[in-house]
Amino acid sequence: MAQFRIAHLYPSLMNLYGDRGNLITLQKRLQWYGHECIVEPINLGCQIDYESFDMVFMGGGSDREQELVCLELLCQADNLWKELENDLPALFICGAYQLLGSYYESADGKQLKGLAFFKLYTLSEPERLTGNVVIASRLNQEITTVVGFENHAGRTYLDDESLQPFGTVLAGFGNNGQDGQEGIQYKNVIGTYLHGPLLPKNPQVADFFIKAMANRKGLEIKGQLNDLLEDYAHQQIKRKTLGG
Amino acid sequence: MSRIRTVIAIAVAKLLICLSRLLGNQGTDFPGRIARIIDPHILEKLAANVKEEIYIITGTNGKTTTTNMIARILEEKGYSFVHNQAGANMITGITTAFIKEADILGKKAFAYALLETDEAYVPLLLKEITPRVVLITNFFRDQLDRFGELDKTISLIKDAVRDTEVELVLNADDPLVVHFHNDTGLHCWYYGFEDTDYDVFEGEESREGRFCVFCGAELQYERFHYAQLGKFQCLNCGSHNPRRNFTGHDLHMSPEIRFAVNNLDIYSPYLGFYNAYNILAAVSVAKLVGIQDDIIQRAIASYKPQAGRMEQFQIGDQKAIQILVKNPTGLNQALAALINDPSSKALFFALNDNTADGRDVSWIWDAQVETLTSPNAGVSSITCSGLRSGDAALRFKYAGFDEELIRVEDELEAGITACLSTEAEIYYLLCTYTALFPIRKILSRLARKARGKTMGNIFNEKLTARGE
Numbered sequence: 001m002a003q004f005r006i007a008h009l010y011p012s013l014m015n016l017y018g019d020r021g022n023l024i025t026l027q028k029r030l031q032w033y034g035h036e037c038i039v040e041p042i043n044l045g046c047q048i049d050y051e052s053f054d055m056v057f058m059g060g061g062s063d064r065e066q067e068l069v070c071l072e073l074l075c076q077a078d079n080l081w082k083e084l085e086n087d088l089p090a091l092f093i094c095g096a097y098q099l100l101g102s103y104y105e106s107a108d109g110k111q112l113k114g115l116a117f118f119k120l121y122t123l124s125e126p127e128r129l130t131g132n133v134v135i136a137s138r139l140n141q142e143i144t145t146v147v148g149f150e151n152h153a154g155r156t157y158l159d160d161e162s163l164q165p166f167g168t169v170l171a172g173f174g175n176n177g178q179d180g181q182e183g184i185q186y187k188n189v190i191g192t193y194l195h196g197p198l199l200p201k202n203p204q205v206a207d208f209f210i211k212a213m214a215n216r217k218g219l220e221i222k223g224q225l226n227d228l229l230e231d232y233a234h235q236q237i238k239r240k241t242l243g244g
Numbered sequence: 245m246s247r248i249r250t251v252i253a254i255a256v257a258k259l260l261i262c263l264s265r266l267l268g269n270q271g272t273d274f275p276g277r278i279a280r281i282i283d284p285h286i287l288e289k290l291a292a293n294v295k296e297e298i299y300i301i302t303g304t305n306g307k308t309t310t311t312n313m314i315a316r317i318l319e320e321k322g323y324s325f326v327h328n329q330a331g332a333n334m335i336t337g338i339t340t341a342f343i344k345e346a347d348i349l350g351k352k353a354f355a356y357a358l359l360e361t362d363e364a365y366v367p368l369l370l371k372e373i374t375p376r377v378v379l380i381t382n383f384f385r386d387q388l389d390r391f392g393e394l395d396k397t398i399s400l401i402k403d404a405v406r407d408t409e410v411e412l413v414l415n416a417d418d419p420l421v422v423h424f425h426n427d428t429g430l431h432c433w434y435y436g437f438e439d440t441d442y443d444v445f446e447g448e449e450s451r452e453g454r455f456c457v458f459c460g461a462e463l464q465y466e467r468f469h470y471a472q473l474g475k476f477q478c479l480n481c482g483s484h485n486p487r488r489n490f491t492g493h494d495l496h497m498s499p500e501i502r503f504a505v506n507n508l509d510i511y512s513p514y515l516g517f518y519n520a521y522n523i524l525a526a527v528s529v530a531k532l533v534g535i536q537d538d539i540i541q542r543a544i545a546s547y548k549p550q551a552g553r554m555e556q557f558q559i560g561d562q563k564a565i566q567i568l569v570k571n572p573t574g575l576n577q578a579l580a581a582l583i584n585d586p587s588s589k590a591l592f593f594a595l596n597d598n599t600a601d602g603r604d605v606s607w608i609w610d611a612q613v614e615t616l617t618s619p620n621a622g623v624s625s626i627t628c629s630g631l632r633s634g635d636a637a638l639r640f641k642y643a644g645f646d647e648e649l650i651r652v653e654d655e656l657e658a659g660i661t662a663c664l665s666t667e668a669e670i671y672y673l674l675c676t677y678t679a680l681f682p683i684r685k686i687l688s689r690l691a692r693k694a695r696g697k698t699m700g701n702i703f704n705e706k707l708t709a710r711g712e
Contacts, residue, residue, distance in 0.1 A: 012454060018609030024642050062395050064460060131603065149604045195606050200638045229641055232652060233634025240631070 004030055004037045004213055007048060009058040009096070010069050011041045017151065019059030019093050021197030025206050026055070033210065033221050044072055050083040054213045060094030060195070067112055070099055077115045084117070089188040089212040093198065097183065097191035098122045098154055107153065118184060118191075119160040124153045132241040133172025133194060135182045139208045145170070146202045147237040148194025156193075158184065166192050171241045188212040201233040246285075250350050253283035257343045272332035276339030287335070290342040290350055291357065291373040294326065298357040298373055299529060302366050302401070303381030303421075305573055306522040307333065310381055311360040313526035313547055318356060320543035321535050325356035333362045335369055356533075363397050367404035377532065378405060379413040381525055382473065383420040384573045394420070402427050413528055415521070416488045417473040423457045425486070435490035435505075435528040436473075442497060442517060443467040443474065458483050470517040471573055490528040495520060508537050511545050515554075518577055554581070557687040560694035562664060564671040564687055568680050570602070572610035575674070579615055582672050588622045590668035593640075594630035594656055594675040594683060601676040605632045613643040625666045627651045629659030630679055657686050664690075 008023055023039050030037040042048055050056065061069065073080070084090055098104045101120035104112045114121075130151045137146045146167055155176035158165065165175065166183025174182035175193070183192035188209070192198065199206040203225070214221045257279035264274065279286050291298065301311045315327045328341035338359055346352055361369055366378070380401075383394055398420060405412065406428045414421045416436030425432040445467055454472070456463055461480035468474035477484035495503040501512045501520050505527045512523055523544055530540045557564045569575040582589065597603050616623055626649055628636040633652045640650050653659035656679060663671060675683050 015610075017604060018606030021606070021609030021639075021642070024609070028642050028644075064395065065455075068460070149606060151604060195604065196635075197606055197609055200609075200642055201635065226647065229634065229637045229647065229650065229652070233632075233638050236632065236634040236654075 002035050002214075002217060002219055004035060004054045004217075005052065006037065006039045006055045006057055007050070007053045008039050008041050009056060010043065010061075010065075010072075011059075012043065013065040013069055014059045014061040014096055016060040016062070016094065017149075017195040018197050019195060022059075022091060022093070022199040022206075023057055025197070025199040026057075026209060029203075029206055029210060029225065032225050033223060044068065048076060048079070050079050050088065053083075054089070054216065055209060056080070056083075056088060056090040058092050058096035058099075060096060062095075063106060063112075066095045066099065066104075069096075070112060070114065073099065073115060074113070077117075080115075081117055084187065084189050087188050087212070087216055089209045089216075090190070091198075091209065092189070092191040093195065094152055094193055097193065098156060100184070100191050101156065102159075104154060118158075118163060118186065120156055120158045120163065120184065122154040122156045125155060126153070128153045129155075129173035129177055129193075131172055132237055133174065133182070134170045134238055134241050135167030135172075135174065135194075136170055137167035137185075137205075139204055140211065142204075144204045145234075145238060146194065146198075146205060147234055147241070148192075148196040148198050148202070150174075150193045151195065152193050166190050201230055201237065203227045203230045203234075246283075247349075249283045250286060250289055251348060253279040253286050254343055254346055254348055254350050256282060257340065258348075261340065261344060272329075272340055273334065273336040274340075275343065276336035276341075279343055280336065280339055286350075287339045287342060288372045290339075290346055293346070293351065293353045294355070294357045295353050296323075296355045297376040297533070298359065300359050300361050300366065300369065300375045300378045301381070301525075301529075302361045302363050302378065303415075304363065304384040304571065306381040306518060306525070307360045309519065309522040309553065310379070310525045310529075311358050313522060313544060314529050315358055316547045317526065317530045317535055317540055317543040318358070318533075320539050320546075323355045324353075325358055326354050327358045328360055333360045334365050335372075338365075338369065363401065366401050370404045370408065370410075374408070375410055377411050377413055377529065379525060379529060380415065380421050380424070381521070382415050382418045384471065384571060405430060411532075413525070413532070414486075415473065415525070416485050417469055417475070419457065419463055419472065419476055422486050423483075426458075432486070433489045433528065433532065434486050435492070435524050436485065436488045437469050437492040437495065437520070437524070439467065439475070440469060440495040442495065443469055456481060456483055470521065473521070490524065490531065492520065492524045505531075508540070510541060512547065513545070514547070515581060516577060518573075555684070557691045558694075559664065559687070559690045560697070562671060563669075564664070564673055566673045566675070566680075566683060566687060568677065569674050570677060572607050575608065575611035575613075578672075578674055579612065582623075583615060583618070583621045585670065586620075586622065587669035588624055588667075589670045589672055590625045590627070590663050590666045591616075591623050592627045592629065592659060592663040592671065592673040592675075593636050594659065594673075594679040595628070595632040595636040596630045596676045596678045597632050598678045601678050605635050608636065608639045613639055616640075617644040623649075624668050625649050625651065625663070627653060627659050627663040627666075629653050629656055630676070633659075656682055660686055660690075 027037040099114050100117045101114045102116045104122045107124045133150045135146050164185050165181035166185045169180045257275035260275035301307050318325050326345045328338050412432045416434035456478035459481040463476045466475040555566050567578045626640050633654050
């Protein structure tokens with residue numbers, strides 16, 4: 001039995017739309033695979049030793065809270081990026097995903113500087129992109145559908161052809177409602193607009209992170225979990241959203 | 245011409261109300277919508293028949309109960325009033341409520357109107373009618389997908405009341421509500437609780453109002469009464485709870501609610517701190533209307549819960565309780581009530597994602613469902629139903645329930661039957677808004693059928709006894 005540690009960045013600020021369900025899912029599934037998982041909340045003012053963690057998670061927040069977090073993270077950006085380059089698994093949802101880019105421009109024209117990990121930027125518009133979303137995504141060399149719920153005013157544009165989106169939109173809006181791309185994927189990092197929360201009803205994505213965490217420890221995840229309920233929920237949304 | 249239009253609008257809408265009743269629907273939104281198409285000024289005209297005052301009750305939680313309690317008080321006093329019932333709280337539902345009470349010419353006068361109003365519809369409603377008071381119960385996270393984040397809702401309401409003459413009745417214990425005075429300059433009445441024996445001193449993760457609305461710094465809480473409601477101050481800019489005009493004190497909740505409002509003793513058969521807040525809000529408004537103390541006391545003591553608010557059904561020898569849940573706070577309340585009940589229980593949860601439920605169901609992950617897995621909660625089985633039964637099932641599975649105890653039946657009736665066929669002392673049926681009335685109908689029918697059967701049995705037994 002191994003012990004895994006996940007850093008939950010700024011839970012009291014970035015906690016919209018049940019995103020903590022993602023952490024519950026990782027914790028439970030690791031337990032069911034026979035391991036232990038500790039989630040450590042990281043609050044404003046904490047120095048973070050990213051090297052000591054097996055994964056990083058950050059959820060979405062409102063504009064005001066996003067600004068507070070960004071100021072804090074800018075000071076630690078180099079350390080975080082070093083570990084992400086080192087295959088540290090990380091999941092960034094909605095507002096946290098937008099922070100990975102070079103800037104976020106609110107509807108009134110105010111620009112918020114991002115961490116600039118990737119060449120992407122976000123422009124906010126008054127009309128929110130809201131609804132169920134289904135994408136096709138490549139995970140561990142397999143194409144799989146991923147379902148979720150999106151709710152964002154920001155339109156995100158990947159500004160570099162070499163950047164790989166998290167998936168291709170089958171139904172819903174995705175990054176900007178125009179180019180059919182959703183999120184971003186780089187090494188073991190996923191940035192996405194998908195709430196729902198994402199991981200409970202997309203066990204393939206949850207296991208992608210779990211396997212990546214184990215790999216970095218030189219471990220192999222053994223066995224197969226019973227995902228009947230997970231698949232049921234996944235199919236229910238897919239049927240509803242794609243029809244048929 | 246305009247008067248003919250009004251008469252036609254009222255006639256058509258009244259007909260639609262009758263028709264939808266015949267079809268067994270609630271008929272709350274559609275008739276109003278059609279009437280508004282025929283006569284866009286219908287609500288404005290009918291609202292002009294209110295001779296005394298109009299009260300708007302809004303906020304995330306407690307609007308329905310608070311409004312119904314005020315209605316009970318006005319009824320006890322013998323005043324006539326218009327009141328939109330059972331959560332039909334968008335502008336079309338409010339229009340329907342006025343038409344239901346109107347005469348065909350649209351001239352019948354009323355003393356008061358009590359309008360429970362969805363937060364997002366307050367700005368629209370204020371364009372058509374002029375209330376004396378807007379009561380805001382609280383702001384919690386609720387069905388955010390309809391209009392973005394809470395911040396935006398709050399600022400829309402603020403913009404709508406600014407430059408009007410309305411008075412605000414506000415919860416002094418909710419940091420998200422109290423800044424209305426500074427931002428609008430309107431006259432504000434505050435209600436809130438003194439320190440109680442039920443306060444806690446530590447926060448939970450998902451409290452909404454942790455940050456000062458004036459300067460953004462983290463608020464310092466001395467105590468929490470309930471969720472984010474409590475005694476707070478901002479160390480950075482000095483903002484704090486405003487002075488109360490209506491103070492709840494000497495609160496006792498075991499099991500029923502007893503407390504005093506400015507020394508007026510109040511008793512209610514209701515349960516839970518959230519209902520103490522609803523009562524306090526209702527009493528505050530009643531005092532503003534000028535109702536006598538003994539009438540307020542009598543009305544609150546005799547107030548009965550409405551559909552889905554802990555309504556009980558006796559189905560043969562089985563007892564079922566239906567609870568409407570709309571957001572994490574509501575779900576936490578329901579779970580707390582359930583855990584307080586020592587009986588062994590079967591749980592049913594119907595989760596829908598229609599517009600009126602909120603299309604985003606992720607809120608179920610913000611509730612403390614884990615509390616249900618403690619052995620003294622006594623939950624023997626869970627049946628998940630509705631359009632998003634799968635999401636509901638996963639919430640329970642990841643809260644730590646054994647998969648074997650979780651059953652999924654999308655159809656409401658099949659789900660209810662499955663739940664009632666399990667062994668338990670009591671059956672708790674939780675549901676979101678659009679499943680409320682369908683489930684209520686099924687439970688009422690089952691209860692009637694069971695009664696019929698018992699009567700039949702007694703009749704047969706009598707026949708047997710007489711040797712026929």
